[in-house]
Amino acid sequence: MKYQVHTFGCKVNTYDAGLIQKNLNASGFMPVVSGQKDARIHVLNTCAVTAEATKEAVRYIRRLKVKDPFCTIVVTGCAAQVDTGSFSSLPGADLIVANSHKSSLPDLLNKHFRGELTEKVFKSNIFKKEDLEAGGGIEKQHTRTFLKIQDGCNSFCTYCIIPYARGKSRSIPVADLVNRINDLYAEGSREVVLTGVHIGDYEDQIGDRKYVMEDLLENLLAKTKMPRFRLSSLEPVEVSERLLDLYQDSRLCPHFHMSIQSANTDVLFHMKRKYTQEDVQKSLRAIADRVPGSFVGMDVITGFPTETEEQFQDTYNCLKDLPWTKLHVFPYSERQGTRAAAMDVSVYPHVRAERAARLRELSIARYTEQAQNQIGSTKRVLVLKNAAKGGQGLSHDYWPVDIAGAESFLDHWAGQEVDVKVTGYDHSNKQHMEGHLIGEVLS
Known part of the structure; x- marks a missing residue:
């Protein structure tokens, strides 16, 4: 069955999302290719840093079920651990797998589909958890x-x-x-x-x-x-x-x-x-x-x-x-x-x-x-497979850079570092409040 991981919150969750994908793939589940919308399993890797983060996950579950009432929704991550009750009584949440049981997620999903589970919440004392579930962090579409x-x-x-x-x-x-x-x-x-x-x-x-x-x-x-x-x-x-x-x-x-x-x-x-x-x-x-x-x-x-x-x-x-x-x-x-x-x-x-x-x-x-102050400087820029923060590249010193003409070389240079001369600064994109640098590749 095809699945999609929806990641909320911090960089640690991004790492954990990579591990979830790796474990699901190893158990025979198929990740949805970017752009496709035919996932039958949705795994929500939730955040709990604020109460609003948990509410956001609840709203997201309801939207997914409206679009596809017969999809399977698995709630994992921090909110599943500390706000378990917000999901256990939610009809749209089919499985709640807390951080304490995150490594067991593929096995629990398989048992769910075989009808072997008698409960939908899997959680234990997080302070007794010793392992860190090494091996996550990478998604193939990222540099x-x-x-x-x-x-x-x-x-x-x-x-x-x-x-x-x-x-x-x-x-x-x-x-x-x-x-x-x-x-x-x-x-x-x-x-x-x-x-x-x-x-x-x-x-x-x-x-x-x-x-x-x-x-x-x-x-x-x-x-x-x-x-x-x-x-x-x-x-x-x-x-x-x-x-x-x-x-x-x-x-x-x-x-x-x-x-x-x-x-x-x-x-x-x-x-x-x-x-x-x-x-x-x-x-x-x-x-x-x-x-x-x-x-x-x-x-x-x-x-x-x-x-x-x-x-x-x-x-x-x-x-x-x-x-x-x-x-x-x-x-x-x-x-x-x-x-x-x-x-x-x-x-x-x-x-x-x-x-x-x-x-x-x-x-x-x-x-x-x-x-x-960066205008006129030359930066070493990593060309990204997926544009972030308004630019196709990220400089060594963390400035997002929109590289002129990037469309013509993006596939070829993605994942490589190039020297870029900064020619301007664009803060017109309201989605990214602080804006990004504009530059051109030095030949």
């Missing part, structure tokens, strides 16, 4: 691969449900990741994004020695031929001198995604983040100093329950004076099951939205200024 190096989280930030969805922090061994990246290179991947729920917690024990994220990177750079590596989210205290030293290797792309959430020390304390405003300042200035020209994106939450107007303004003023490229701004959203949702203080939703709008305006102004 870039998200590779999970770590899963789970031990931090239990007061606004976050993810530890309850993914379990305790655990890591894939260094040797396994080296082998996997060599396999990905042989399969055609030319960029790997190292991802996880909290990659700063990466840890592998080899003999008497504990290996951390920097040790992993050293091994990947020394023992693989992959031309481009990126890291997903880092916290300010994880930007070490040793890590910045590794960025002297050009294969480690000058691109940082910083998970800061706030730049006010008191708000960070109530979020249960383990750093201060000073740490935020120190990390961003160190990146600018040691890896100049880096693309730096940051996650920020506005309207956390304890955030006063003065504390928000402190965050705004602090960020305004620091070096970065783009903000990913999220108005705080209550998440049932977290400590923050039970706090006896709150910020009105319209105030959260107003604060988010102010930070987004700051972000767009900063992004536009830095984008215009």
